[in-house]
Amino acid sequence: MLQQAEHTPLLDHNELERLQGMILDRRDRRRTVSSPYSGPAISRHRGYGMELHDVRPYHPGDDIRHMDWRATARSHKPTTKVYLEERQHSLLLITDRRPGMRFGTRGEIKAARAARVASIMTFTALAAQEHVAGLVIENGLIQFAPARTLSGVFPLIRALAAPLHHTAPSPSTADEFHQVCTHIARHGERGTSVCLIGDFHDVDERYSPALRYLAEQFEAIAIRIVDPAERVLQATGRMRIVSPVTGMITVIDSDDADIRQRYNDLMGQHSDKLRAIFTSAGFQYLTVDTDNDTFRQLGALS
Numbered sequence: 218m219l220q221q222a223e224h225t226p227l228l229d230h231n232e233l234e235r236l237q238g239m240i241l242d243r244r245d246r247r248r249t250v251s252s253p254y255s256g257p258a259i260s261r262h263r264g265y266g267m268e269l270h271d272v273r274p275y276h277p278g279d280d281i282r283h284m285d286w287r288a289t290a291r292s293h294k295p296t297t298k299v300y301l302e303e304r305q306h307s308l309l310l311i312t313d314r315r316p317g318m319r320f321g322t323r324g325e326i327k328a329a330r331a332a333r334v335a336s337i338m339t340f341t342a343l344a345a346q347e348h349v350a351g352l353v354i355e356n357g358l359i360q361f362a363p364a365r366t367l368s369g370v371f372p373l374i375r376a377l378a379a380p381l382h383h384t385a386p387s388p389s390t391a392d393e394f395h396q397v398c399t400h401i402a403r404h405g406e407r408g409t410s411v412c413l414i415g416d417f418h419d420v421d422e423r424y425s426p427a428l429r430y431l432a433e434q435f436e437a438i439a440i441r442i443v444d445p446a447e448r449v450l451q452a453t454g455r456m457r458i459v460s461p462v463t464g465m466i467t468v469i470d471s472d473d474a475d476i477r478q479r480y481n482d483l484m485g486q487h488s489d490k491l492r493a494i495f496t497s498a499g500f501q502y503l504t505v506d507t508d509n510d511t512f513r514q515l516g517a518l519s
Contacts, residue, residue, distance in 0.1 A: 219321035219322060219323070219324075219325065219326050224380050225380055226378050226379060226380050227325075227326075227328055227329040227332045227377070227378050227379070227380070227381070228329065228332050228333060228336065228377075228378040229378075233336060233374065233378065236333070236336050236337055236340060237340045237367075239512070240337065240340040240341050240344055241340075241344060244344050271298075271299045272285050272288050272296050272297065272298055272299065273296070273297060273299055274294060274295065274296060274297075275289075275294075275295035275296060275297045276297075279297045280297075283297050283298045283299075284296070284297055284298070285297060285298045306347060306348060306408050307347060307348040307349070307350065307363055307406065307408060307409045307410070308338065308339075308342045308347055308348070308349050308350070308409070308410045308412065309349075309350045309351070309352070309401065309405060309409050309410065309411045309412065309435075310335050310338060310339065310349065310350070310351045310352070310373070310412050310414065311351070311352045311353075311354065311397055311401070311411070311412065311413045311414065311415075312331050312332070312335045312351065312352070312353050312354070312377055312414045312415065313328075313331060313354045313414065313415025313416065314328055314331070314353055314354060314355040314377075314381070315354055315355060315393065315415075317416055317418050318331060318415065318416060318442070319381055320444055320446075320447075321444055321507055322444055322445060322446040323444065323445050323446075323507060323508040324444075324445075324506070324507035324508030324509070325507055326444075326507070327416055327442045327443075327444055327507060328381060329507075330442050330505060330507045330511065331377075331414045331415060331442050332377040332378050333511050334414055334440055334442070334505055334511060334515065335351075335377050335414055336374055336377060336378070337511060337512065337515060338412060338515075339370055339373065339374060343365065343366070343367060343370065346365060347365065348363040348364065348365045349363065349364060349365070349370050349373070350362060350363040350364075350373075350409075351370075351373040351376075351377075352397060352400065352401075353373075353376050353377065354393050354394075354397065354415070357393070357396075358393070358396055358397065358400060359376060360400075361373040361376070393419075394417075394419055394420060394424065395424065395427070397413075398424065398427035398428065398430075398431060399427070401431055401435070402427070402430060402431065402434070405431075405434065405435055407434070407435075409435050409436070410435065410436040410437075410438065411431060411435040411436065411437050411438070412437075412438040412439075412440065413437075413438070413439045413440065413500075414440045414442065415441070415442060416441060416442050416443070416447075417439070417441050417491055420491060420494060420495075421490075421494070422494060424494070425494055425497070425498055428494065428495065428498035428499075428500065429497075429498040429499060431498075431500075432498050432499030432500055433499065437498075437499060437500045437501065438500060438501045438502075438503070438518065439495045439500045439501070439502050439503070440503050440504075440505055440515075441491060441502070441503070441504045441505070442504075442505055442507065443488075443504050443505065443506050443507070444506075444507050444508075445506065445507070445508055447484055448481075448484060448485075448488070449477075449481055449484075450471055450476070450477045450480040450481060450484075451471065451477075452471050452472050452474075452477065453471050453472075454470070454471060454472055455468060455469070455470050455471070455472075456468065456469050456470075456471050488504075501518070503515070503517055503518060
């Protein structure tokens with residue numbers, strides 16, 4: 218089992234600088250940004266593109282250049298044009314740092330890999346001059362306002378990479394994931410790419426309607442962080458397992474072939490179920506292992 222010292226950041230400044238340098242180097246070589254939320258294709262989201270999508274009542278702050286004066290004259294009410302956008306302009310990262318993400322057997326713990334994924338996506342968005350906002354799930358929801366500069370997103374990156382505080386496990390009294398879905402639905406803006414990063418241990422069919430709604434409103438991506446031990450149970454003798462979520466202790470004999478097979482079957486079914494829930498809702502779904510190269514695994518989002 219990997220251990221993370223309580224006062225040690227998940228990613229230090231040197232590692233963050235290395236990740237940012239790799240993003241900039243790849244961008245310079247390609248002259249384009251491999252990004253899941255940018256590109257030449259016209260999006261279904263509304264924004265300031267060139268193709269007229271609809272008209273609606275004028276709201277304070279709307280660009281006066283997009284006023285539909287003929288519709289305004291006919292209705293005697295200020296009316297503005299709405300266009301299909303050709304390029305999305307913001308990324309909202311939702312990253313899980315709850316106790317279940319402290320697990321790890323190879324590579325790095327899941328919370329560290331989630332921080333690495335979120336940092337890579339943040340630096341990629343900045344290189345493409347995108348706005349980045351964030352929600353961190355840890356003792357509730359911690360919100361970070363949109364920014365498009367390194368100094369502006371630094372509070373988010375610092376929160377993602379911060380040391381984990383080891384507290385006594387306790388059952389969650391609040392449904393954080395449902396809160397996340399509700400928050401995005403209420404406060405998310407059109408033209409935003411929403412990316413969920415976590416192990417999704419508490420996601421089941423109950424959330425399908427909320428996930429479907431998010432996918433209808435936003436470019437929706439789910440990145441599941443997986444430790445190798447969550448796929449296959451190795452024969453290592455008797456194991457004492459403590460749940461980081463509930464504190465429950467379980468002792469199993471991993472040398473028992475029948476136990477290993479049942480465990481592997483159940484974990485495989487769980488993985489298939491999560492994939493089905495997200496993809497049927499309309500999410501782009503990706504798994505990232507804690508012991509394989511992160512950049513290579515994120516290549517599927519390009």
